[in-house]
Amino acid sequence: MESSTYPDKKVIEMSRNFVNVVAHSETGHEKEVIFGGKKVSWCSRYWGIACEAHSKCYQEARSKYDGISGVPCTVFADPSGKELFREAGGMAGSELVKKMQEALTKVPGEKVHYDLWAGTRKNLADGDASFEKGEYKKAIEAWNKVVKMKQKAIKELGEAALKRAEDKGSEMLEDARSKVESDKEEAKKILKTLSEQFKPLEVSKKALDLLKTLQ
Amino acid sequence: MRNVAVVGLVLALCTAPQAQDRKNDGKVAPDGVIWSSSWEEAVKEATARNVPIHFTVHKDN
Numbered sequence: 580m581e582s583s584t585y586p587d588k589k590v591i592e593m594s595r596n597f598v599n600v601v602a603h604s605e606t607g608h609e610k611e612v613i614f615g616g617k618k619v620s621w622c623s624r625y626w627g628i629a630c631e632a633h634s635k636c637y638q639e640a641r642s643k644y645d646g647i648s649g650v651p652c653t654v655f656a657d658p659s660g661k662e663l664f665r666e667a668g669g670m671a672g673s674e675l676v677k678k679m680q681e682a683l684t685k686v687p688g689e690k691v692h693y694d695l696w697a698g699t700r701k702n703l704a705d706g707d708a709s710f711e712k713g714e715y716k717k718a719i720e721a722w723n724k725v726v727k728m729k730q731k732a733i734k735e736l737g738e739a740a741l742k743r744a745e746d747k748g749s750e751m752l753e754d755a756r757s758k759v760e761s762d763k764e765e766a767k768k769i770l771k772t773l774s775e776q777f778k779p780l781e782v783s784k785k786a787l788d789l790l791k792t793l794q
Numbered sequence: 795m796r797n798v799a800v801v802g803l804v805l806a807l808c809t810a811p812q813a814q815d816r817k818n819d820g821k822v823a824p825d826g827v828i829w830s831s832s833w834e835e836a837v838k839e840a841t842a843r844n845v846p847i848h849f850t851v852h853k854d855n
Contacts, residue, residue: 580850580852581852585826585827586826590827591825591826591827594827594828594848595828596845596846597840597845597846597847597848598830598836598837598839598840598843598845598846598847598848599827599828599829599830599836599847599848599850600829600830600833600836600847600848600849600850601829601849601850601851601852602849602850602851602852603851603852603853603854604853605853605854624852625826625827625829626825626826626827626828626829627826627828627829628829628831632829632830632831632832633829635831635832636830636831636832636833636836637851639832639833639834640833640836640849641851643833644849647851650851650852650853651850651851651852652850652851653848653849653850653851654849654850654851655846655847655848655849656846656847656849657846657847658837658840658841658843658844658845658846658847659837659840659841660833660836660837660840660847663846679848682846682848683846685846686844686845686846688844689844690843690844690845691842691843691844691845693828693843696839696842696843732842732843732844
């Protein structure tokens with residue numbers, strides 16, 4: 580299956596609707612490949628992971644499914660890991676695709692495709708990085724892209740990230756308020772940052788309103 | 795409860811493999827099935843995405 584089934588384009592495409600785990604205890608299949616301009620050591624049987632990863636998955640997960648007497652064996656499980664059904668023996672690409680389609684029908688509800696998941700991860704990570712650097716406008720823009728997604732699970736991640744921005748903004752607003760009497764110029768500077776960097780959050784409007792009263 | 799779920803999703807995002815990390819650079823490595831690095835990460839990601847887990851057991855010939 581390693582050399583014919585998993586490289587099948589239809590299998591690869593269908594696999595993006597799953598989380599894929601391979602359990603293979605033996606190691607030593609590594610070879611060096613050029614990836615991202617760098618040499619990396621990947622397993623020659625399973626794309627994108629080191630042998631250590633498939634061996635680790637064997638240790639962690641093999642015992643979760645009773646009665647696997649021969650290999651290869653493919654188990655389809657729900658998102659919590661509970662077995663849905665299994666297929667003993669090797670499968671051609673077309674057979675595996677059929678089984679995957681069957682597994683998908685057994686998990687109800689809205690599913691998030693890998694490409695969308697990966698894009699979300701990137702936007703959240705970009706937002707996090709900008710936020711840490713104090714580039715709040717960039718962070719909020721990145722997180723807003725996540726909030727605008729229609730998938731509820733994804734949208735909630737964006738909302739959680741934006742809540743961090745709102746909290747940070749509120750903290751800065753309080754700081755500005757405390758400085759209005761003692762250091763008006765500093766207070767105005769903070770409020771200006773808030774009004775410009777934290778759009779379209781509520782805290783940005785509050786900062787702008789306060790700034791107007793000081794000018 | 796909702797906050798706990800969101801924290802779980804965030805953790806899954808932080809630990810799951812990046813698509814960009816796996817993107818083929820066109821030089822040597824072909825595109826392929828994206829395999830999870832650990833069972834724990836797999837369950838977290840599958841829960842967050844609400845997708846089934848495709849688990850396969852193999853051994854050397």
